[in-house]
Amino acid sequence: MKLIAEILIAIVAAEHLYILWLEMFAWTTRARKTFKSFPAELFEPTKPMAANQGLYNGFLAAGLIWSLLIQDALWAQHVSIFFLSCVIIAGLYGAYSVQRSIFFVQALPAIIALIAVLLAW
Secondary structure (H helix, E strand, O other), rough: HHHHHHHHHHHHHHHHHHHHHHHHHHHOOOHHHHHOOOOOOOOOOOOOHHHHHHHHHHHHHHHHHHHHOOOOHHHHHHHHHHHHHHHHHHHHHHHHOOOHHHHHHHHHHHOOOOHHHHHOO
């Protein structure tokens, strides 16, 4: 079960690295295709804001990756619980304030990973 938890953590981390790339480096190109409900005329003026959001997603990914590198099992569990909880909270808030689909894309994978972490250790 620990391996499954680690794979799920890695998937959530990879997702947030992808979001980092979209928001920091592809906001006015590829992100237009991903964030279809966002008005096209706002991509350019919101580029710095999106980059800031991308940076936060990078911190979430970094924390999740860090949790996979920690040798002490209890410490690794605590770090992964913290960062997965941050992802869940961000996903819930995004689903509430922006678009409901954020729950399924961001929060739900983190919830599944968190359950796996809690069952694994």
